[in-house]
Amino acid sequence: MNIIDIARLAGVSTATVSRALNGSDKVRPKTAAHVKRIIAKVHYVPNTSARVLRVGKSMLFGLIVSDIKNPFFPELIDKFEALAVQQGIDVIFTHTNYDPARQAHALRRLVERNVDAIAVMTSEISLKGLEAVKVVGTPMVLLNQLELAPNFNNVAVDYISGFGEAVAHLKELGHRGIGYLAGPASLSSALCRTKAFHAAMQAARLPVKKQWIAVGDFHIEGGYAAMTQLLRLNNPPGAVIAANDMMAVGALQAANALKVPIPKRLSLIGFDNLNACTMLTPSLTSIAVSRDEIAVHAFEMLFRESSAKRKSKAQLHTIQTRLITRQSTGRPVK
């Protein structure tokens, strides 16, 4: 069942069927209605591949994320997809599991699918695959890839002020010794956060002790191990900031296991403000990053660029954070 069949059934040309289908104003309303009635009757479904081939626009956006199991991403995906559907755009979704090779592969597949734009919302760094996008000229937006900001659109989280708030909060509570659970060095977002932690400590004129920094994997397990490492020191820090909430969850469990009461003996701050923060006991103080805001700005950059006639310069949008204080932070007890 194709447009020729419909044309025959309706007694018109395929051009007229096409116009009726696309709501062109160059069809007599009565003709359009007649055609549409027939289309509905026989359940005709137009072939999008043919349309895309002809028109050159696919009305498809690609969305690549690192890790759909980290609750950070589903909220971002949710919003991004909602915005797309509002514009009649479908989303091909894929995830890399933090693997740069998978990211390059994903990028290539999306370009082959003729997607109109690509949001690369991943934490890992990878330049491979970008050339394919560049050659084809598909609009693209990256997340926190500031070193690529001159050439590619970016949505970036203001980590500096985020960690600044967290450190200031702890300092105000009376903490001087602040430890840090870092993310893996392979992720650009982890590196950004570590850098921001150092900057925040310096701004607060607090010393960073090397043995108070432990490296985790951005997951619960790594947070548990890293926190355990710090708590076993002879002089553990009285406060710890985790580079993300998942590691903070592990840190909380480690403190429980070692009978270190929170916040009495240990103040803990996470990053991301996942829903889980309120589910924990004690509830977790965290630095909030709006996933909706990331999605909105990423989508709008792409939508604007994919609708524009001419290529525009790379944009950068910075997302502000907000500290949400809960039960896991308090005054240190001597």
Add this chain to the structure above:
Amino acid sequence: MNIIDIARLAGVSTATVSRALNGSDKVRPKTAAHVKRIIAKVHYVPNTSARVLRVGKSMLFGLIVSDIKNPFFPELIDKFEALAVQQGIDVIFTHTNYDPARQAHALRRLVERNVDAIAVMTSEISLKGLEAVKVVGTPMVLLNQLELAPNFNNVAVDYISGFGEAVAHLKELGHRGIGYLAGPASLSSALCRTKAFHAAMQAARLPVKKQWIAVGDFHIEGGYAAMTQLLRLNNPPGAVIAANDMMAVGALQAANALKVPIPKRLSLIGFDNLNACTMLTPSLTSIAVSRDEIAVHAFEMLFRESSAKRKSKAQLHTIQTRLITRQSTGRPVK
């Protein structure tokens, strides 16, 4: 840059380029290598829309879920997508937010995109939109839609034995009064679970008290409200099963708020066995359903059917559950 340009650059016909591109054995290896070298040099990317139009297969699967923010679904999506990529298939992902109208719309869009198969992993019931799929003949698999099992492939969770295990566990601990936090009547999965709860209670020869059943919304908030309602009764049940983990989280918070100790005064069981179960204090006993298993069977049904020459009969695969006991269940204290 299209296949004609490549043919010209390589000094061969488009047919040869196409063959080289697709690894046909009808090209001299040397010719193929020559063509591929040129393709790599100029960063040629084939146009998938043209290919799909010509071949009729899109190598695209559609995946519809209800609610990506419920951690149940990301794990399912993760696995499904991994299986697809393994087969060179991309996934168009979309979610309905439990809205049947959105589901119908999503189904239609997927069919227009020529997807080779569709996994409808939603909880809501909706028959609208299915006719479009039926007319086109796109393979499809549903989740827990047993009333449609004769006509459509289904992956179904064995709720009956799942709740059976949970009730038996509570009974063995010495509980006689068991309450239930039901899901919303608008969701087929909620209805299945409620029915299964009743069946399990009957099998265990325990009475179901009407006032011990409260209805929630499958979210934390609804679980909180429903649990509060039960705890405020003059004779609250000593054990409660929540229709899903999200509601159990709310129930836990409600018990905390009302200073009802778990499991001393209240045993609590959730359903789904989300990662959150181990993050809670106390950790939550829950009925585990393997998301991977659902994804694997859904994908394989679709893959088989989309590769098959002829339409086959609707399949049904049942997923077994497993009770994971944790700290939230214990002997009742008089």
Add this chain to the structure above:
DNA sequence: CTGAAAGCGCTTACAG
């Protein structure tokens, strides 16, 4: 407002 026809970029049966 309507139609005839070209053409988007591929693949493949056919001929050699």
Add this chain to the structure above:
DNA sequence: CTGAAAGCGCTTACAG
């Protein structure tokens, strides 16, 4: 092993 050419199902500039 290679090429010429038809055709997948649409849209749209052009002519009327």
